[in-house]
Every structure is written in structure tokens, then in C-alpha cells.
Amino acid sequence: MFDEKNQASLAGALKKWSEAVDQKVSKRPERRPEFINTSGIPIKRLYTPLDNPEENHADDLGFPGEYPYTRGVQPTMYRGRFWTMRQYAGFASAEESNKRYRFLLGQGQTGLSVAFDLPTQIGYDSDNEIAIGEVGKVGVAIDSLADVETLFKGIPLDKVSTSMTINAPAAILLAMYIVVAEKQGASPQQLKGTIQNDILKEYSSRGTYIYPPKPSMRIITDIFSYCAEHVPLWNTISISGYHIREAGSTAVQEIAFTLANGIAYVDAALKAGLDVDKFGPRLSFFFNAHLDFLEEVAKYRAARKLWAHIMKERFGAKNPKSMMIRFHTQTAGCTLTAQQPKNNIVRVAYQALSAVLGGTQSLHTNSMDEALSLPSEESVQIALKTQQMIAYETGVTDTVDPLAGSYYVEALTREIYDRAYAYIKKIDEMGGAAAAIEQGYVQREIQDSAYAYQREIEKDERIVVGLNRFHIEEERPKNLLRVDPAVRNQQIERLTKLKGERNDESVKNALAALDRGARGEDNLMPLILEAVRSYSTLGEICDVLRGVFGEYQAINTLG
């Protein structure tokens, strides 16, 4: 493609050009003495074919739908069909959420994405004292199977796919979903959807953990193994870099820490005796679309290549589907400004475009007002329309991986790959992701990056339009969306009623069986299903497991 003679002549010409430009720059300097991106990668003035000297098309890139999937996991990508436009939403109560989901399905949407409130995510019932002030605030409150019955009333669970952002109690919510489906007459074999179920990033970045790492990993592998047999179409985990990035990591760290967590899950599953090609294809991923447009595009491409290498070379996967990183993307909430919130529409559009040029399988676009409150209906609509404009109007979807071959994008893809790989090697040496998190290494790396980023903004080395430059006088938006505090009382009433009506004996038996199972080695899923069927509450089930497993004590990484 690019022979030695050409290379030498280009190198000569480039040298001459660079010297001439350097001369000019010495008189009239560039904007900065050096250009370095958020990952600490120095950016050159110019990239040429010389930056990709060992470029081997087949090994580095391959064709779309072929190993190592750098150019995409499907052969036709968006020429075949667009990514799934999946907006994350949850309303305070199961009734309200149900109404919203039925409306969305009526509009032709086929995928649901459920946000849960924090007490649900941490395994507390709504009547727990610790839940005061939080019930229904950031999503729907779920206390028992009865709430999930209401949540999906009239929605055919054999027809829709449902994504649930739930981690520590993921097994319980999945069990509730399975039981509701059964009551509708659907078989678990038909059910499609995703549970986030990624506990490692909860310890390092998101904070909704319950139990320590070891029993948490056991619950996760129990889910893998149960679903491989009974719920084969379910994505049993969404290994998430999104929250790692939101917590302040760089792009390289996002990829490195996410894939290191992925390695830990695969290791745990193999240790539990599972076949890599049975659960490998059900692993899905979740990334962040941040501000540095080309770095983000390169990041997704590097992640695909790196995971393909890991699955094939490290774990000996044979099934191509095990090697493909399928991922959801969400635009970066942390980049939204409370100042001049309409500017966020534009930020989100660029970020979403980077995710599409990076080959995402599904996408959530943030709403402009999310630095102020929960999003209003109007801003949610603009966010969704942004995706529709990228899909239908920009033309970037008409060919596969259109930025491939850019000297810069290819060089950056390789640089991100190499730097992420170096992190993964370091984490391996520390004993893997769980050990690195327990030692506080990952948290420290992230918080140092977050602090450095903030310092750059405060020293005006990083410009945020409308924040540290280009101010305008503006009136602050009013009438932001608020959650009715009465939700907690309604939820407590329902809970009291439920406890009066259910069969106490079967609750007691199911919870006792779960306790015994947790102390032994049996798969916990069937026991959790029984507990759920008896209308044991989420809090009761989590309390049993807390009793056996204990609670995670976070390490203090400050000071």
C-alpha cells in the first residue's frame, strides 16, 4: 500500500515542512505550547501516513462484522438499521411509569428503559427510615412483585425488550420480571432485555453497592448461569464505563477500567464452571460520549478491538459473538452546564454524533436541563429529535465507519488501545479489578483525573462556553420538574396492605430457604424467584442476604 521509497520521500518532505512551520511558530506561537487531550495523549500538529507505519488492514481493522471488529460489529451497520434510540426514564410510582410506557409503546417504541429510585437500587423498602426524602425521586419505587405487576400491566413482556438500570439487587428485579411474564403467559425463553448488574463500577464510581465483592460476584455468576439455561435472550450484564467517566475518569481510563471489570466477570464465570461461549455473547457494554469528538470516536473503535483481543486471546473464545463488544452509549451528563442550558442541546448533538460515528448499538441523549433538575417533557423531546436528525438528516449513516483511514483517528485509536492495555496489565498485576478497587487504586485514579479536570477549568486552561468564558446575563429557568413527596406515603400504604394480605408462612419459608442457600453454594436465582413469588419485599430479601454476606465498607481514598 505504501512502499519504502514513498515513505522515505514523505518523511523528507514532512521534515522540511515541519521545519518551515516551526520557524513561523517561533515568531507567531500557536494557541498553546503543547496540545494534550484529556487522556494525556499529546496531539501532533499534523498526522500523515507515517503515523500508521505498521498499519496492517486485516489485523488492525478488519472488515465490519469481522474480527477484531474495530470498524463495527455488524457488516452493514446503520445501512441495515439504525441504532436503538433508548431514552432512560422512570417516574415516581409504578402506575405513572406504566402509563408512560404504554404511551411510548403506542408511539411505536419497542424498547423500555426503567430507572429505579435509590432505595430500590440499594435494597431498602420505601418505609425504611433511610429512604425518607428519596422515595420515587430518581426513578420508580419498587417494594415487591405487586409493584412490578403494576409497572408492566397490559404490556406484553414477550414482545418488548426492557432495560433495567439495577445492580446490587439485579437478581431480584429480574426474578420479579420473570414472574410477571409467567403470569401473563409468556415463557422466560422469550424474554428480551438487559439488567445492568455491574457491581464493580458501583464500588469505584456509582455507589449503589450492598454486599462485598466476593458474594456480589457469586450472585452475578449465578445470574449468568441461570439465564444461559432459562432466559437465553437476556443480556445478563451491561459492563459500564459511563459512570466511571462521569466520576471524572479520562477516555483511556474509561475503556481500561471497564474492560478490566469485564475481565473480572469473565474470570468469575469461568471459575464457576461456565463456558465462555455460552455467556460471552450475552455480555453487553455501556459507554459515555464526552466532549473531545475525535477522541471519543477513536475510543469506541479501540474498545472494540481490545475486547475482541481479550476474549479471543486471553479467554480462548471461539464464538465470534463472544468477541464482539455490543454497547449502549449515553451522552456525558457531567459536561452539561447549568449556565445557558440551551447550549447543552448543541453539546449533546456533537456527543451523540461521536457515538454514532463510533458505531454504538443504542443511544440515550441527555436533555438540556439535566444540570438543573430532572428533565422536562420538552427537553426530552429535543434530545430524542437530536438522534433522529443524526439518523435521517446528516448522511453519516450511509456508509460504515466513515472516519476510518483518517491519519489522526487511526493513530489515536491505536494510542488509546495501547494506553488502556497498559492499565489493564497493571490491574492484572494488582490481582485484577476487584483487588484494584478494594485497594482504592481505581478510585484514586478517577478522583485525580476529576480534580485535574476541574483545575484546568478554574485556571482557564479548559474553556467551557458560558461557564468560564462567553458569559451572558440570563434569567434562571423556572418551573423545573419536581417529584410529589406524597409518593412515599402511597408506597407505604401499599406495602402495609400487601403485608396484611400475603401468606406469612410462605414468606417465612422462602426467606429461610434463601438464607440456607446463601450460606451454601446453590444457585440463588431459583431461591430468589420463590421469595419473589411469595411477595417477600425487596428489602426483606436484601436483608436476608445482608445477614449472610455482610455489607461493603467503602475505602476512604481522600487523605
Added chain:
Amino acid sequence: MGNKKKKIRVLAAKPGLDGHDRGIKVVALALMNSGMEVVYTGLRQTPTQIVESAIQEDVDVIAMSILSGAHDYLFPKVMELLKAKGVTDMLVLGGGIIPDEDIPPLKEAGIAEVFGPGTVTTDIISYIQTHAPGL
């Protein structure tokens, strides 16, 4: 040491259940680097735990952060418990995603100042340096 002035002690606290600790950690690091002593509570602290830590650590300032929307209950609760313990001289600050219209009632409850998204850490530092008790 020549500098005899007592260092300002700050309790950086996360009341409520949300796990968004990027902001509080960045603020805590900035306060430390400005010479203050900072104790960080970690996530999911109840108002009772925060008040107990503040008294035990003998801090001058409590800086709390919430992003889930539970500030309207939890911030005033902390003030109420402080008062019940007879603590009236601590400077209590709030931060996170707090709608404008919530700020007056929080101030009425005794929260001295609320710092929202986009705040620069130097503003928080100088606020504390001018308002911390006993200076």
C-alpha cells in the same frame, strides 16, 4: 512552626443515598490543598451520623452534597439535629443539584450558602475563609 493560626476543619459529607461523589471529592481535595483539614464521611450518611461525626471531629464547617433531590428533607434535618445537640456555631454549606426556589427555605433552615453546578472551588474556599466561625 511560625504559623500559630488554627487550621479550619471541615466535614465533607454525603447525606442521602446517591453515589455521586465527584463533586464532594473535588471540593474536599481543593479545600485540603488550600490548607484546611478535611474529614470525608463517605456515601450514604444519615443526618444523625453527620451530626455525630461533626461533633466528634470538632469541625468548624460542614459541607454537604446531594444530587438526588433529597436535599429538601435532609439538609434541614441536619440543622434540626445540630440545634438539638446545642451546636449553633458551625458553618453549614450545601451543594449539588438544588433548584433555585429551594434555596430560600434551606437558608431559612440555617444552611449558610448553597453552591450549585459550575461553582469554582476558589469561591467555596474564600467563602469558608471569611465565614468560618472563630476566625
